Amino acid sequence: MFTGLSDIAMDGKGRLAMPARFRAPLLDEEGGRLTLTIDIEETCLLIYPASEWQVLAAKLAALPSLNPQARRIQRLVLGHAHEVEMDTNGRILLPAPLREFAGLDKHLVLVGQGRKFELWDQAHWRAQRDQWLEEERNGAHGEMIPELSSLSL
Secondary structure, three states, X not given: OEOOEEEEEEOOOOEEEOOHHHXXXXXXXXXXXXXEEEOOOOOOEEEEEHHHHHHHHHHHHOOOXXXXXXXXXXXXXXXXXXXXXXOOOOEEXXXXXXXXXXXXXXXXXXXEOEOOEEEEEHHHHHHHHHHHHHHHHOOXXXXXXXXXXXXXX
């Protein structure tokens, strides 16, 4: 399970080094293969280990092709997907179109989300995080879903 925040840097060639604590599981269990795509709700990228991506891609591909919402999600998520491999130094190359979409600059934040990661521009992450925290403090988050009402932190 991938959890925690990591501040990381992107080099001039568009590469980033995966944090050391994630390298072994990604290399051992996934052969260093990852798939990157866009997030359809936020301006960030999603990074999936190969096995997790295969499950999601199959579910997306199975959606009804005549449903406009399903087609839109397929076009966005599957259409922007890029397969990458970690090199011997644990680095991955971020494709230019994905870097552009997410507005990624040199300073990035990798956010563990259980079975996947989110990759954010550091300044954008901080602004968004602060906005979410403010919304929670002010009760502006809307109605709580039933699954959260039984959760205790």
